[in-house]
Amino acid sequence: MTILDGKKTSADLKLEIAESVKQLKLQGKKTPHLAAILVGNDGASMTYVGAKVKACELVGFNSTLIDLPEETTEDRLLQEIESLNNNDDVDGFIIQLPLPKHIDEQKVLMAVNPDKDVDGFHPTNVGKMTLDLPTFLPATPFGIMELLERYNVETSGKHVVVIGRSHIVGRPMSILMSQKRKAGNATVTVAHSRTKNLKELTLQADIIVAALGIAEFLTGDMVKQDAVIIDVGITRVEDASKKRGYRLAGDVHFESVSKKASFITPVPGGVGPMTIAMLLKNTLLACKNKG
Numbered sequence: 001m002t003i004l005d006g007k008k009t010s011a012d013l014k015l016e017i018a019e020s021v022k023q024l025k026l027q028g029k030k031t032p033h034l035a036a037i038l039v040g041n042d043g044a045s046m047t048y049v050g051a052k053v054k055a056c057e058l059v060g061f062n063s064t065l066i067d068l069p070e071e072t073t074e075d076r077l078l079q080e081i082e083s084l085n086n087n088d089d090v091d092g093f094i095i096q097l098p099l100p101k102h103i104d105e106q107k108v109l110m111a112v113n114p115d116k117d118v119d120g121f122h123p124t125n126v127g128k129m130t131l132d133l134p135t136f137l138p139a140t141p142f143g144i145m146e147l148l149e150r151y152n153v154e155t156s157g158k159h160v161v162v163i164g165r166s167h168i169v170g171r172p173m174s175i176l177m178s179q180k181r182k183a184g185n186a187t188v189t190v191a192h193s194r195t196k197n198l199k200e201l202t203l204q205a206d207i208i209v210a211a212l213g214i215a216e217f218l219t220g221d222m223v224k225q226d227a228v229i230i231d232v233g234i235t236r237v238e239d240a241s242k243k244r245g246y247r248l249a250g251d252v253h254f255e256s257v258s259k260k261a262s263f264i265t266p267v268p269g270g271v272g273p274m275t276i277a278m279l280l281k282n283t284l285l286a287c288k289n290k291g
């Protein structure tokens with residue numbers, strides 16, 4: 001069994017990105033600049049945004065965090081987006097999800113200039129991804145593709161079961177893995193909450209991507225021997241013995257599943273750090289695209 005080490009792989013990627021930043025500087029080009037908008041004070045969201053800012057510092061990017069209160073109106077948020085769209089120094093930006101309920105997520109994501117949409121959530125970029133045209137790929141699925149590639153995990157002709165069909169993880173994951181590309185060429189089944197025979201499906205899968213958001217949902221009895229397991233889920237589970245009062249759990253019951261797996265991502269240290277590295281990669285691309 002091989003651990004797909006997202007922490008190490010993301011560290012390698014960050015070194016490569018830092019090297020590119022140095023090259024840009026030597027050529028007299030601008031420093032990549034990523035901005036993030038955070039609305040409200042959800043604990044997990046604050047952690048992720050903090051990690052993104054820290055990662056920017058590490059690779060030599062400039063970063064801006066726009067921290068807005070929970071009660072921010074949709075109009076006010078749209079104004080912030082417009083100002084980032086018009087700010088020539090900002091190469092890319094993201095709006096941390098989920099947004100408070102009174103804000104229309106679709107309307108907000110549509111307001112982002114697609115050339116600065118480093119999350120790859122704008123319909124224009126989703127369309128380009130689907131047509132396999134060059135664009136910003138959503139960071140989490142992009143990170144999983146990168147991890148599979150770097151560990152030479154065979155995907156061609158394999159049966160992949162993706163559990164989850166969200167716009168940010170499950171859906172793009174299923175599209176990318178079915179495409180004619182590296183870490184692609186797979187036969188993909190997309191499962192969701194209405195799927196009836198999930199265990200029957202997962203038992204047939206060569207590769208399982210668990211992205212449903214239920215702690216330790218996928219257990220050893222649901223996977224076949226030598227399956228490749230990608231655990232996207234991150235849930236905070238109360239644990240008084242921990243300093244922070246909680247531990248992080250994936251969607252995979254690691255202990256039972258790892259006994260059968262050929263490759264498996266841990267939580268933490270798997271898909272999460274890759275997501276951040278790919279966001280940086282997209283920002284570098286946005287900066288280079290500007291010329």
Ligand SMILES: NC(=O)C1=CN([C@@H]2O[C@H](COP(=O)(O)OP(=O)(O)OC[C@H]3O[C@@H](n4cnc5c(N)ncnc54)[C@H](OP(=O)(O)O)[C@@H]3O)[C@@H](O)[C@H]2O)C=CC1
Pocket residue numbers: 140163164165166167168169170191192193194195198211212213214232233234235271272273275
């Ligand atoms: N590591 C990382 O970088 C990231 C981690 N995450 C984590 O990944 C998890 C999923 O995130 P996200 O995609 O945003 O979540 P969503 O809640 O948006 O989507 C969950 C999906 O899982 C499906 N689902 C729910 N319950 C079941 C079930 N019992 N059986 C089968 N399918 C089910 C839902 O079906 P339906 O469509 O029918 O509702 C839905 O499609 C979360 O834990 C999140 O924190 C998310 C983003 C990045």
Ligand SMILES: Nc1nc(=O)c2c([nH]1)NC[C@@H]1CN(c3ccc(C(=O)N[C@@H](CCC(=O)O)C(=O)O)cc3)C=[N+]21
Pocket residue numbers: 047048051094095096097098119139140234248267268269270271272273275276
């Ligand atoms: N617009 C937008 N873009 C996103 O990419 C986005 C988002 N909204 N909303 C929420 C999800 C979640 N997400 C994670 C990123 C990093 C880790 C990560 O680094 N996790 C560490 C642990 C971090 C911890 O200690 O909590 C790990 O798994 O090792 C996790 C989750 C990005 N998301």
